[in-house]
Amino acid sequence: MASELKMSAQLEQIDGELADHFRALANGFQKLDKIKDPNRQSKQLEELTAKMRECKRLIKEFDRELKEEENGNPPEVNKQLNEKKQSMIKELNSYVALRKTYMSSLGNKRIELFDMGAGMSDPAAESNVRMASEMSNQELIDVGRKAMDETDQTIERSKKVVHETVEVGAQTAATLKGQTEQMGRIVNELDTINFSIKKASQLVKEIGRQVATDKCIMLFLFLIVVGVVAVIVVKIVHPNNKSIRDIPGLAPPAPARKLLSVQYYQAY
Template sequence: MDLSSISDKVASIDGQISDIFRALSNGFQKLEKIKDPNRQSRQLEELTGKMRDCKKLIKEFETEVKKLEKTNDSDVNKMLNEKKQFMVKELNSYVTLKKQHAKRVEMFETQGNEEDEDGLVASSMTNQQLIDSGNKMMDETDESIERSKQVVQETLNVGQETTASLKAQTDQMNRIVNELDSVNFSLKKASKLAMELGRQLATDKCIMSMLFIIFLGVISIIVVKIVHPKNKDISDIPGLAPPVVDRKLLWIPHRD
C-alpha cells in the first residue's frame, strides 16, 4: 500500500528510514573490507550516528501512526504497526552488527598496544618469546574454559534442584486436589443423608401427631364417661357401654 495515500508525513518518514537502512547496509559491507583499526573506528562512529537518526525517525513514525489510528480502519492500522515492528527489528539487527564490530576493533587495538612482560611488542619478539606468549594465552584460555564449565555445571545443578522442587510442589497440589474431591464427595453424601433423615422425621412427626390426637380423644371420652355416666351418647360408643349380663331364671322343681 502506498503510504502517501494515508499521510504525506508518514510516507516521508518511511522514505527517510529506508534510505538510512540502505546506507547502513552499504556501510557495514564497507566495514568488512577495512583492515585499519582507526578507519574501522571512524566508520563505526559514522554508522552509529545513522542508527541514532533512524531511531528518532522510527519514534516520529510511531507518533504519526498513533495520531491516525482513529481515522484509519483496522486493516490500515495493522499494516502500519507491522511496518513499525519491521523497522525496529531491522534497526536492532544493525545495532547487533555494530556491537560485534566494536568488539573486534577493541580487540585489535588492545593487541596492537599490548606488550609482553619484558616490555617487547609482538613485532619485536623472537620466535621463542612468541611461542611462550602463545602458550601463556592458551593456558589462560583453558582456565577460562574450565571456569565456564564450572558455571555451566552449577547452572545445571540449580536447574535439577528447581525441577525436583517443582515436582514436589506438583505432587503436593495433586494430593490437595484429591483431598478436596474426597471432601466434596463426603459433603454430597452427607447432604443426601440429611435430606432422607428430614423426610423420615417429617413422616414420624405426622404419625406421632395422629397417635397423640387419638390418645387425646380416648382420654376425653373416658373423662366424660366418668363425669356423666348416664350420658346415652357416650353409652352408644362401641366399647364404652357397660357390659350386658344375661340373667336366666333358674327354676328348681320341688320334690315331694
C-alpha cells in the same frame, strides 16, 4: 573538458557520475582525518570503499562505451578519450592507495588498543606495553602459552558453571515433579471431599424427610391418645350419657338375666 572532447551523451553522463563520486571520496578522506574513534573510522572507510567500487564499475562502463564508439570517432578523439579513461583510473588508484594507508594505520591502532586493554588487568605491565612485532620468538611463545593457560582456566570455570547449572536444573526438575505429584494428591482429596459433601447433603435431605414423617405419625398418635382420654373423662363425669355407652369397651355391663325355667321352678 567533456565539451572539448566531444563525448556522446552516454559518456558525458558516466563522466559526470564519476566526477561526483571522486568529489565525495575526497571529502570523505578529509573527514576521516578528523575522526579519532577507530570504530567510526572503520565505518567511514567502508562507505568510501563502496564508492570506489561504484567508480570502478563506472570506469568499466566508460571503457565499454568507448570501444563501441571507437569506429565512429576520429583518431584524435579516441586518443583523448583513452587519456581521459587513464586519468580516471589513476585517480581511482590514488584513492585505493590512500584507503590501504588508512586501513594499515587503523589496524595498528586496534593492535595498540588491544595491548593496552590487556595491560590494564596487570598494573605492573602498563609501562611495558609493546607491539607484537617488537617481541622475540620466545616472548611470543610465552605470551601464547600464558594466553592458552588462561583460556584453559576459563574453559574449566565454564565447565564448572555448566555442571552446577545442570545440577540446579535437575534439582529444580525433581522439586517440580514432587510439587506436581502433591498437587495431584490435593486434587484427588478435593474430589473426595466434594463427593463426601454431596453424599452428606443427600443424607441430610433423607433424614429431614424421615423426621417430617415421624412427626406426622407422632402427631396422629397424640391426637388418638387425646381423644381416648377425652372419652374417659367424659364417661367419668357423665356416666349416664347414652352416646358414650354405645362405644365398645366403655358401656357398663348388662344386668344379669335368669332363665324362665329357673324362675318357674322356684315359684313352685
